[in-house]
Amino acid sequence: xxxxxxxxxxxxxxxxxxxxxxxxxxxxxxxxxxxxxxxxxxxxxxxxxxxxxxxxxxxxxxxxxxxxxxxxxxxxxxxxxxxxxxxxxxxxxxxxxxxxxxxxxxxxxxxxxxxxxxxxxxxxxxxxxxxxxxxxxxxxxxxxxxxxxxxxxxxxxxxxxxxxxxxxxxxxxxxxxxxxxxxxxxxxxxxxxxxxxxxxxxxxxxxxxxxxxxxxxxxxxxxxxxxxxxxxxxxxx
Ligand SMILES: [Zn+2]
Numbered sequence: 001x002x003x004x005x006x007x008x009x010x011x012x013x014x015x016x017x018x019x020x021x022x023x024x025x026x027x028x029x030x031x032x033x034x035x036x037x038x039x040x041x042x043x044x045x046x047x048x049x050x051x052x053x054x055x056x057x058x059x060x061x062x063x064x065x066x067x068x069x070x071x072x073x074x075x076x077x078x079x080x081x082x083x084x085x086x087x088x089x090x091x092x093x094x095x096x097x098x099x100x101x102x103x104x105x106x107x108x109x110x111x112x113x114x115x116x117x118x119x120x121x122x123x124x125x126x127x128x129x130x131x132x133x134x135x136x137x138x139x140x141x142x143x144x145x146x147x148x149x150x151x152x153x154x155x156x157x158x159x160x161x162x163x164x165x166x167x168x169x170x171x172x173x174x175x176x177x178x179x180x181x182x183x184x185x186x187x188x189x190x191x192x193x194x195x196x197x198x199x200x201x202x203x204x205x206x207x208x209x210x211x212x213x214x215x216x217x218x219x220x221x222x223x224x225x226x227x228x229x230x231x232x233x234x235x236x237x
Contacts, residue, residue: 006237007124007204009058012111013049014072014190015042015131016062024069024099027084027091031068038134040066044215048226049130055230061111063103070104073131073189112194119202126160126204126237129191133182135213144178145225147209149185151192154200157185160236161206167232175225182209 018040025032034040046062053060063072074082082104083096111127118125135142148165150157165177186192191205198205208229214222 005122007126008118008122009056009237010111010114010118010125010127011049011053011058011060012127012129012190013042013046013060013062013131014107014129015067016046016049017041017064018066018068019064020066020069024065027095028068034068035066038132038212040068042130042132043212044210044222045130045132047215048210048229051226052128052130052230052233056234059114061107061114063107065103070099072104072107073129075188075193076100078188108190108193111190112197115194115198115203119198124156124202124204125198127191127194127206129189129205129207130210131207132210132212132215135211137182142182142211143176144181144209145176145211145214146229147178147181147183149180149183149189149191149207149209151186151195151200151205152180154195154204156200157204157206160204163236164232167235168228171228171232172224175228183207 018035020028020035031039049060049062052058067073069084071082074080076082081096083099084091115125115127133142133147146168148161150161152158161179165179168175169177183189185207189207191207194203195205210225214225
């Protein structure tokens with residue numbers, strides 16, 4: 001029996017870091033204390049992305065500045081600009097353009113080109129965009145440990161997430177696993193933008209969302225969750 005070749009895997013981590021070059025610190029004077037919170041980066045996301053990349057020898061693209069400066073997961077067409085959307089958005093046009101040119105455009109282009117390059121050689125690319133979410137937002141407790149975000153109208157994404165979720169649940173029925181939570185897979189984001197360029201037959205864009213309570217407060221469970229996420233992911237490939 002012949003087994004289908006697994007799709008080429010591309011990993012990305014848009015909110016990898018809360019690094020902020022000194023020259024931009026004055027621009028964030030009103031919210032510099034948010035750098036160490038979920039508003040500044042996604043705790044744990046880069047750690048898990050690196051684990052996957054190392055185990056699977058995959059390409060990993062990771063952001064190099066805080067999302068407070070520029071949000072790599074937000075489209076230019078979003079009603080809120082990707083550049084410093086909080087607390088003020090009144091930067092000079094040239095400065096905004098400079099930040100986009102330094103960080104945003106090269107990052108988005110690199111990932112897109114990697115997908116295009118692979119699609120010249122391979123039939124299918126699986127792009128996994130790795131994120132984490134705060135356990136409590138605006139006083140409301142989030143009710144999941146892991147969220148699998150995809151476009152329900154894309155059969156391959158839906159099927160991949162169904163199997164991945166089932167594999168993780170089989171390892172530990174205690175994980176709270178949800179689909180398209182805490183955000184819809186079709187809301188604005190990098191994979192949503194890429195779906196407009198690449199058809200569902202050859203591009204699977206999946207966003208993984210992990211509850212930050214694990215990397216921040218529950219180290220033993222965090223290691224177990226990463227291990228089980230990895231195992232169950234490999235099983236579906
Ligand atoms: Zn994120």
